[in-house]
Amino acid sequence: MKRSYYYFLGLLAVGAILVSAVMLNPNSDFSGSDDGGGDVIGDVDPNYEPWFDNIWEPSGELQTLFFSLQAAIGALIIGYFLGSNKVRKERREG
Numbered sequence: 671m672k673r674s675y676y677y678f679l680g681l682l683a684v685g686a687i688l689v690s691a692v693m694l695n696p697n698s699d700f701s702g703s704d705d706g707g708g709d710v711i712g713d714v715d716p717n718y719e720p721w722f723d724n725i726w727e728p729s730g731e732l733q734t735l736f737f738s739l740q741a742a743i744g745a746l747i748i749g750y751f752l753g754s755n756k757v758r759k760e761r762r763e764g
Contacts, residue, residue: 692698711718728736 692700
């Protein structure tokens with residue numbers, strides 16, 4: 671079988687797992703681990719004080735920008751390696 675067929679099956683399996691997780695737990699809280707960690711610390715030691723405070727707290731727009739840049743850089747790295755792998759394969763075959 672072609673390699674692309676296996677990629678498609680893997681992507682389909684990941685999609686099915688994600689959709690089933692949301693459908694089986696419609697009222698679940700899918701918040702990040704940062705929120706959960708702060709809640710646990712508050713439960714364990716209500717008098718806990720952080721060792722230091724943030725020097726600068728970016729606004730919501732800047733946080734979104736930084737996250738988008740991080741995702742774009744990651745996509746570029748993945749795309750580079752996939753493209754170089756394809757070119758290397760074509761050179762070997764051709």
